[in-house]
Amino acid sequence: MKRGASSIEVKKLNRNRVFRYLNSQERASMPDIAAALGMSRPTVLQIVRELKESQIVREVGEFSSTGGRRAKAIAAVQDACYTVGLDITHGHISLVLTDLSEKILEHERVRELFSYSDGYFCRIGDLLEDFLERSQAPREKVIGAGISVPGIVDRCGCLVYSHALGLDHVDGKGFSKYIPYPCIMLNDANAAAVAECSNTDLSRSVLYLLLSNSVGGAVVFHQDTPAQVSWSVQDGAFRNIYIGAECRAGEFGHMVIHPEGETCYCGKKGCVDAYCSASRLTDLAGVDLPGFFRELENGNVRFREVWERYLDDLAIAVDNLRMCFDGDVVLGGYVGSYMEPYIEAFRLKCAGRNIFGHGGDYVRACKYRVEASALGAAIYRIEQYIDRI
Numbered sequence: 001m002k003r004g005a006s007s008i009e010v011k012k013l014n015r016n017r018v019f020r021y022l023n024s025q026e027r028a029s030m031p032d033i034a035a036a037l038g039m040s041r042p043t044v045l046q047i048v049r050e051l052k053e054s055q056i057v058r059e060v061g062e063f064s065s066t067g068g069r070r071a072k073a074i075a076a077v078q079d080a081c082y083t084v085g086l087d088i089t090h091g092h093i094s095l096v097l098t099d100l101s102e103k104i105l106e107h108e109r110v111r112e113l114f115s116y117s118d119g120y121f122c123r124i125g126d127l128l129e130d131f132l133e134r135s136q137a138p139r140e141k142v143i144g145a146g147i148s149v150p151g152i153v154d155r156c157g158c159l160v161y162s163h164a165l166g167l168d169h170v171d172g173k174g175f176s177k178y179i180p181y182p183c184i185m186l187n188d189a190n191a192a193a194v195a196e197c198s199n200t201d202l203s204r205s206v207l208y209l210l211l212s213n214s215v216g217g218a219v220v221f222h223q224d225t226p227a228q229v230s231w232s233v234q235d236g237a238f239r240n241i242y243i244g245a246e247c248r249a250g251e252f253g254h255m256v257i258h259p260e261g262e263t264c265y266c267g268k269k270g271c272v273d274a275y276c277s278a279s280r281l282t283d284l285a286g287v288d289l290p291g292f293f294r295e296l297e298n299g300n301v302r303f304r305e306v307w308e309r310y311l312d313d314l315a316i317a318v319d320n321l322r323m324c325f326d327g328d329v330v331l332g333g334y335v336g337s338y339m340e341p342y343i344e345a346f347r348l349k350c351a352g353r354n355i356f357g358h359g360g361d362y363v364r365a366c367k368y369r370v371e372a373s374a375l376g377a378a379i380y381r382i383e384q385y386i387d388r389i
Helices: 007-024 030-037 041-053 118-135 172-176 188-197 272-276 278-285 289-297 301-325 340-351 372-387
Strands: 057-062 072-076 082-088 092-099 106-111 142-149 158-162 167-171 183-187 206-211 215-220 328-332 363-365
Touching: 007 030, 007 041, 007 072, 007 372, 030 041, 030 072, 041 057, 082 118, 082 188, 082 372, 092 118, 092 372, 106 118, 118 172, 142 172, 142 188, 142 372, 167 172, 172 183, 183 188, 183 372, 188 206, 188 215, 188 328, 188 372, 206 301, 215 272, 272 278, 272 301, 278 289, 278 301, 289 301, 301 328, 301 340, 340 363
Parallel strands: 082 142, 142 183, 206 328, 328 363
Antiparallel strands: 057 072, 082 092, 092 106, 158 167, 206 215
């Protein structure tokens, strides 16, 4: 809590803390809330009464008696509002619906070749309308949408640059032209990191490495770490995503791991992107990613050699991130969604480079293997709503 906070600010903070606690539990009693948050019971009673009047918490029965009066069970009304997340790539549009639970309720992926045109943006609006119709989400409860894109997004929601979409300094408002809800645009790796860290107690900093058709990333600092952080266009703080002075933090794909190596699309030689993107695997193997991993599981010797070289290069990149930030490293994106069966072998490669220990347990596969960026964009909108409670 900041020094000199007014009584109104303190009250709002406490109300927000109570709601967040209830939203993280299946149900809780008022004594539970008071004990967990270190608040007095009269304060909790007043806050719960206000939240019930706002219809975002409710009584859901009673707890068993422990000798006295049975305590009322309180729970968050998680379907009080919904948000939609959209992930825009060169070849598809993904949609995700979530509510205050911040879990995927419905999701859909549609093949659609990107075009910076009115027709394409109209198509986004039509897909969203059809998606909401099928999901039966009450329109009056949809409070906004988040749009994830593969590119650098500034604090004003402008898409500064996207190699994947072939764009340079375009107003992000075009993407939401046919979406009838308040929208925000954010980088795909940052969005995926939001999903990864949602409902998680960040006891350590996290480096999210997005291994898709290009390589990106996000830096998520431990919540007590002082750093330049941002998670809204107003430069508020959420989940301690570090965006950097020019909103370019997390461009891990352009670290050089092989000086004078293969040429990256950025023009430099030896970038992580040239060796560790999902496209690297599919180009070398001549099959799509699901086909690559099927062949790998079937014992294809050539594919195994490609995979081992890929992991060797990835281990260099991961070790560099570990040396820079001393945090956990999460492997996400297209390749990350296939990593779980291979994670122990990969940890051994990382352990061989770890000069400060003998383990590689700091690296793990992502927990969201389907539409992480779309979900993170939706969660971002939910978090904006919760912050105002």
